[in-house]
Amino acid sequence: MWLIMGSEKKIILVTGGSGLVGQAIKQAKQQDPRENETFIFLSSKDGDLKDPAATQRIFERYKPTHVIHLAAMVGGLFNNMKHNLDFLRNNILINDNVLQNSYKLGVKKVVSCLSTCIFPDQTTYPIDETMIHNGPPHSSNFGYSYAKRLIDVQNHAYHQQHGCHFTAVIPTNVFGAYDNFNLEDGHVIPGLIHKAYIAKKEGKPLVVYGSGKPLRQFIYSIDLAKLFLFVLREYEEIDPIILSVDESSEVSIGEVAQIVADAFQLEHGIVLDSTKADGQYKKTASNKKLRGYLPDFQFMPLKDAIERTVQWFNLNYNIARK
Amino acid sequence: MNSTQVMGSEKKIILVTGGSGLVGQAIKQAKQQDPRENETFIFLSSKDGDLKDPAATQRIFERYKPTHVIHLAAMVGGLFNNMKHNLDFLRNNILINDNVLHNSHKLGVKKVVSCLSTCVFPDQTTYPIDETMIHNGPPHPSNFGYSYAKRLIDVQNHAYHQQHGCHFTAVIPTNVFGAYDNFNLEDGHVIPGLIHKAYIAKKEGKPLVVYGSGKPLRQFIYSIDLAKLFLFVLREYEEIDPIILSVDESSEVSIGEVAQMIADAFQLEHGIVLDSTKADGQFKKTASNKKLRSYLPDFQFMPLKDAIERTVQWFNLNYNIARK
Numbered sequence: 001m002w003l004i005m006g007s008e009k010k011i012i013l014v015t016g017g018s019g020l021v022g023q024a025i026k027q028a029k030q031q032d033p034r035e036n037e038t039f040i041f042l043s044s045k046d047g048d049l050k051d052p053a054a055t056q057r058i059f060e061r062y063k064p065t066h067v068i069h070l071a072a073m074v075g076g077l078f079n080n081m082k083h084n085l086d087f088l089r090n091n092i093l094i095n096d097n098v099l100q101n102s103y104k105l106g107v108k109k110v111v112s113c114l115s116t117c118i119f120p121d122q123t124t125y126p127i128d129e130t131m132i133h134n135g136p137p138h139s140s141n142f143g144y145s146y147a148k149r150l151i152d153v154q155n156h157a158y159h160q161q162h163g164c165h166f167t168a169v170i171p172t173n174v175f176g177a178y179d180n181f182n183l184e185d186g187h188v189i190p191g192l193i194h195k196a197y198i199a200k201k202e203g204k205p206l207v208v209y210g211s212g213k214p215l216r217q218f219i220y221s222i223d224l225a226k227l228f229l230f231v232l233r234e235y236e237e238i239d240p241i242i243l244s245v246d247e248s249s250e251v252s253i254g255e256v257a258q259i260v261a262d263a264f265q266l267e268h269g270i271v272l273d274s275t276k277a278d279g280q281y282k283k284t285a286s287n288k289k290l291r292g293y294l295p296d297f298q299f300m301p302l303k304d305a306i307e308r309t310v311q312w313f314n315l316n317y318n319i320a321r322k
Numbered sequence: 323m324n325s326t327q328v329m330g331s332e333k334k335i336i337l338v339t340g341g342s343g344l345v346g347q348a349i350k351q352a353k354q355q356d357p358r359e360n361e362t363f364i365f366l367s368s369k370d371g372d373l374k375d376p377a378a379t380q381r382i383f384e385r386y387k388p389t390h391v392i393h394l395a396a397m398v399g400g401l402f403n404n405m406k407h408n409l410d411f412l413r414n415n416i417l418i419n420d421n422v423l424h425n426s427h428k429l430g431v432k433k434v435v436s437c438l439s440t441c442v443f444p445d446q447t448t449y450p451i452d453e454t455m456i457h458n459g460p461p462h463p464s465n466f467g468y469s470y471a472k473r474l475i476d477v478q479n480h481a482y483h484q485q486h487g488c489h490f491t492a493v494i495p496t497n498v499f500g501a502y503d504n505f506n507l508e509d510g511h512v513i514p515g516l517i518h519k520a521y522i523a524k525k526e527g528k529p530l531v532v533y534g535s536g537k538p539l540r541q542f543i544y545s546i547d548l549a550k551l552f553l554f555v556l557r558e559y560e561e562i563d564p565i566i567l568s569v570d571e572s573s574e575v576s577i578g579e580v581a582q583m584i585a586d587a588f589q590l591e592h593g594i595v596l597d598s599t600k601a602d603g604q605f606k607k608t609a610s611n612k613k614l615r616s617y618l619p620d621f622q623f624m625p626l627k628d629a630i631e632r633t634v635q636w637f638n639l640n641y642n643i644a645r646k
Contacts, residue, residue: 089478
């Protein structure tokens with residue numbers, strides 16, 4: 001039946017559905033379901049998206065009307081630095097297969113996922129959606145960055161030539177359950193959580209590299225997922241949209257570490273190792289566009305979000321990626 | 323002779339993709355004028371296979387086993403074609419380039435020289451433009467698909483070098499012209515377009531009509547000069563960063579001057595006429611050839627007048643087969 005309660009039936013394919021963001025979308029759509037929406041969460045078991053034939057089989061099997069495209073080859077700093085070609089080429093292959101099949105099947109909307117880390121290395125702040133292509137990205141992961149930037153180019157090209165409705169979101173630092181908690185490869189918050197877990201077991205303080213002063217914006221995966229659903233259901237632009245907390249919600253690495261230490265009730269608190277280098281002081285992303293659409297959206301307070309993530313990690317230590 | 327060492331130099335098998343086009347034909351001529359015993363050139367055309375197809379490209383590489391590649395093949399077109407098909411220009415060129423570079427890597431090709439263009443540079447930029455500026459902003463929207471696909475070659479070159487030590491590089495010519503150009507009145511570039519218009523003007527006993535004020539300045543490089551520089555890059559240029567191949571800034575000419583040279587080459591009785599109701603393009607788009615000049619300070623470009631005369635002569639003699 002194509003019309004249910006006045007709304008068309010949507011079959012929403014989520015590539016990379018078993019990752020940090022995919023799991024969060026699974027939860028968010030359970031909290032805010034729509035009768036006309038059926039979600040299919042893919043994982044690598046369903047097929048290799050680098051392979052055109054395998055991707056085509058997936059699309060023909062599920063016949064999606066909508067796609068949330070999260071699947072990508074990702075990795076930590078050192079992995080990127082050594083394999084920029086693989087990160088470039090494999091992600092271009094994945095993205096081309098997903099977008100081309102979406103076009104061929106007449107998918108009504110694709111929401112892909114970029115990242116604030118792909119923005120120009122030399123830039124003014126705050127960064128906004130108009131600045132993505134204004135200079136080379138940081139050299140450490142230029143392969144990944146150019147592949148992601150290309151999605152925005154492809155979105156505009158498919159729209160211009162075929163009227164396709166492909167768009168993208170640009171999250172800042174995401175964290176939450178099902179993250180990658182690997183000590184070398186993981187991002188800031190999951191890395192600190194894993195270190196704090198070990199510190200708790202060993203009765204030691206949580207050691208934080210650097211002065212603890214650099215500021216960052218963090219978005220909880222469940223909040224990001226709610227915003228993904230908003231973009232899927234209501235955002236009509238081809239231009240991408242940054243999904244981030246406000247500039248006023250920037251926190252220092254030191255503050256974040258303290259919140260993590262408190263969540264673990266670490267007896268010895270945190271210790272700053274100032275012999276280690278700081279990253280950039282501020283990397284503010286503007287969420288003005290998002291606020292233009294959703295002025296009243298409430299992000300979960302960082303303390304609560306970190307506590308929930310720590311709780312998940314403690315309960316799911318064995319299956320957590322680390 | 324199958325030995326890889328000939329006269330102290332390794333044997334080179336140089337595959338030229340897009341070998342039948344403007345630049346490919348010029349390279350054919352330039353290497354005849356400056357041959358090397360250890361170099362064998364193979365000029366591909368679309369008849370050899372579709373480079374958008376991975377399997378066809380692999381067959382070509384396995385058949386010829388090149389040691390070097392000059393990669394000229396691309397999907398190209400005029401302004402209106404680009405504006406309507408940005409996806410095709412983006413996607414097809416990415417496919418072609420990926421197939422050529424990937425197969426070059428797999429086969430252990432020693433060097434690939436690809437071809438960018440000054441038209442892929444940022445639309446909002448300072449002048450003169452140089453090789454460091456390619457990625458500093460979005461290209462002109464009219465052909466953004468083509469431009470991003472070409473820019474990606476530079477990214478791929480650095481990625482292949484960083485991860486695998488491959489020696490892939492690129493040249494960035496300014497406006498090329500010469501024999502075997504595309505002389506189509508709608509799609510062709512400035513000089514071939516004016517040449518074709520002048521040919522018609524000659525037949526009809528009319529002046530050559532030039533759109534705009536004739537004042538905008540451009541740098542033009544004759545295809546044979548470009549080809550000589552391609553051979554230099556192939557044989558001696560070791561950087562992964564690209565190199566602009568252009569005449570000096572002092573050799574910039576106005577569209578009006580170029581039109582006059584063409585009218586003179588055809589001996590048009592009524593000369594040129596400027597239609598100033600038509601819009602001018604950008605006044606100056608100067609590209610810096612400083613890097614080239616640091617390598618080849620004494621390279622002599624053919625005087626523009628002579629190069630245009632030769633191209634006009636070719637067009638007159640080859641009107642029937644010329645692309646138009």
